[in-house]
Amino acid sequence: MADDLLVTHEGAVRVLTLNRPDKLNALNPALHEALAGAFAAIEADETVRAVLLTGAGRGFCAGADLGQNIGGEMRDLGASIDAHYNPLVRRMRGLGKPVVAAVNGVAAGAGANLALAADIVVACDSATFTQAFIRIGLMPDAGGTFFLPHLVGDARARGLAMLGETVTAREAAAMGMIWRCLPDAGFAEAALALAATLAAKPAQAIAAMKVAFNAAFTNGLDAQLDLERDLQRGLGRTADFAEGVRAFAEKRPARFNGG
């Protein structure tokens, strides 16, 4: 259903709101299709400079919809991961624009890892994160076993995954799982302001950073130094770099246009 995902435009920010609040925005095939379509449109639209992903109601996302016969004997979870979860995570990480996850409530299972696939994760005080998979006999997917050790270290990653305990947004911020925990009051506005701030940054520099940070997960230092050199060489030829240096010399705020 088209309404499973609300797509709105706030200046240069495309806001994607998971909208199945009675199911804590659990992911079903229709919602996955809508997300895939929305991200494809964002990729193609030069006017979109940042993405804000959030949830309607009291949840961010409770992972896979368990009402869709997910435990059925004949269900191939690998096929569903291939069709939906892995392309979504790859798309978010590969997108040359910043993605902010605004975790407005419960984030469980693949819902938690969907948030961690964003570039910057903020969560409100009352939000929680649960690697709920173990509770139903599964292991983390949607990049969880990749993102978690990098974010919080191997020891905590294993504890979170194997015990399936819930951590508060404050705890998540303290252990480096997310960027910041923000007050409940005014959370949506604060998250949008953060996305708008990112949208106003030099777009090519942000895109280059995504390439570099993605590669850093697998590169050694030498390869990473070479990659930084190549990316910076490209950025040194951009209009935004010229404008940034000019603005510095003229002691005024820079006006970046993405060029």
Ligand code: T3D
């Ligand atoms: O093929 C594939 O798709 C494989 C991929 C798998 C990836 C995964 O994500 S596996 C993990 C799936 N998610 C979970 O196991 C989490 C299930 N949900 C919960 O454990 C709890 O709901 C929460 C801890 C997230 C929140 O608990 P609470 O007490 O705040 O809320 P609740 O009362 O449990 O849930 C509220 C409603 O949302 C409720 O519906 P009702 O009874 O009011 O009609 C509940 O059934 C529904 N809901 C919550 N999570 C899901 C869900 N409905 C469908 N699917 C869900 N995942």
